[in-house]
Amino acid sequence: MSALPLSGVRVIDLTRILSGPFCSMILADLGADVIKIEAPGGDHVRKQGEIRRGLSWYFAGFNRNKKSVELNLRSAEGVQVLERLLADADILTENFRPGVLGEMGLTEARLKEINPKLIVVSVNGYGSTGPYADRPAFDFIAQAMSGFMATNGTSETGPLRSAPPITDLVAGLYAALGAVAALRGRENGGPAQRVEASMMMSMMSMLAYLSSNALATGEDPVPSGNNHPIASPYGLFRASDGDIAVAPSTEVIVRKFLRELGLEQLLSDPRFESNAVRLQHRAELNALINEALAHGTQDEWIARLNKAGVPSGRVQSLTEALADPQVADQEMVLTEQTPHHGEVRMTGFPIKFSETPLALRHPAPELGGNGRDVLRAAGYDEAEIEALIAQGVLGAGSPQTA
Missing domain, CATH: 3.30.1540.10 (formyl-coa transferase, domain 3)
Incomplete structure (x- = not known):
């Protein structure tokens, strides 16, 4: 079988919670080598949702096919390790508040010094410029501010949110698309550029004919519930x-x-x-x-x-729906036997490739479980690795649960 589409692409992933990890999961599923850098204690999602035998199925469903390095980026030594990993990377993904990378010393100029070919992919709430750039972002707020929430529900219910965290997911999807496009552009001799996708703007782009009609008429759509706003019967x-x-x-x-x-x-x-x-x-x-x-x-x-x-x-x-025969035929529910947490089920791959089908190559990583291997590959010797662990810069890896 041929290599997956993004085989050979290395991604250093600083994202956490959902929008960014969804982006990096897509890249990992497509074959990229994604190294998830986690703060001490790990991504907060490791402790959220249904937890079975010590594993959050929420975390497992959005962090498959990745590696984990537990790294203290509040220390100068931790940033130095990150810089060494970035020197050999193709993509950096991050979903910090705009400006946080610069506060860590990783300004745009510094990143170009480290690796002129590095593509930086940022997912944020509202964009990196403008009056809302510094606001904290959350899916519920982005649903409200994008106009999306006001189009849902009826005059009786008032505005309604979408149950799934749709703005996180759409922004992550756009970010992954932007990353692949930037890679292609770089391969064609273009610059290694910064890619940005925000939750609010990504959601606004999905409002389709609702936006078109509002722009044409200056009028808001009337919330129509399950009825179609511009078609009847429907x-x-x-x-x-x-x-x-x-x-x-x-x-x-x-x-x-x-x-x-x-x-x-x-x-x-x-x-x-x-x-x-x-x-x-x-x-x-x-x-x-x-x-x-x-x-x-x-x-x-x-x-x-x-x-x-x-x-x-x-x-x-x-x-x-998860038990539907069509869903089964399309292999949209995957079951994996993890080495330390037993059976885990998750949604599958919506993109289908005829010659290089996507697969669960390895489960969501243990916290810091790949730290030593990743640093060895980056040229660190055993003494240096043990020193970083002793200093609290590098996590030694989570204890394995039976």
């Missing part, structure tokens, strides 16, 4: 035994949908003859659709509608 409807999601995105599919329900004649009714008027009479149309759907079950309607070319599906709980 949303959750009620079969005899529960809800089904139906997404007729064009006039052709709307006609197919209503035909299957025996309601095609509604398209000649002045209230329903076009999408524009259907939006005005959405409640009336939805009531007629629900009345027709009440004569069949979820499974019956989903099979019938999909056969007719009308996208539809059942609202599944998360555990149902």
Whole structure:
């Protein structure tokens, strides 16, 4: 089998919590050698979420395929070790508050002295410039300030957050894309540049037609819950035994949908003859659709509608979705036997490569478990490594749990 796409790329990863580790996990999954530098005590996520046999499954799911070095960067000696590792790296990933790297002495000029070919990838809350650059950032706040939260929910519920930490994940995804693009640019003779992705701006880029309409009209979208803000009929409807999601995105599919329900004649009714008027009479149309759907079950309607070319599906709980046969076929739930924590399950790889399939090459690392090996590879001898451990600069590695 050929090498993975990023084989041979070395990443020094200073990120913690979620947005940055999601970025570096993507790079690791694609084959990069990712060395996670952790402060004494480790990434806070090691102690969060469901913990089984001493291992946070939250941490395991976002730090697979990485190595861990526990390094005290508050000491001059620790920064010197980091600089030595950076000298042979391709990418540095960090999600500190803007300016923190400079406070550590790792200014842009210093980093170029250490390694002129180093690509620096930064994930932050609002961007490194502007009036909010120094504000502390959190997913909930970025969801609120990006306009995203105001588009969710209904007039009754008010603004609603997304349950997953969506701004962390989108920013991490953009950062990984930017890192790969910067690598490609460098390979083509371009400069080794800095890449930045912020949570607020990344989320704003995902608002699609909502932003387009707001920019065109100067008006905010009306929160529409499960209804589509610019299409009708579209949303959750009620079969005899529960809800089904139906997404007729064009006039052709709307006609197919209503035909299957025996309601095609509604398209000649002045209230329903076009999408524009259907939006005005959405409640009336939805009531007629629900009345027709009440004569069949979820499974019956989903099979019938999909056969007719009308996208539809059942609202599944998360555990149902994780057990779905399509998810199993796509290998989107992975099970790994770790050497010290037993079985760990996590979501799989959404990117599929035909010739170099992605794989769990090694589980999330023990805290500091790769420190000695990484420093040996960087040219440190055993006496130097033991001295750094004795000084409290380098972690000796977590004790192994049975």
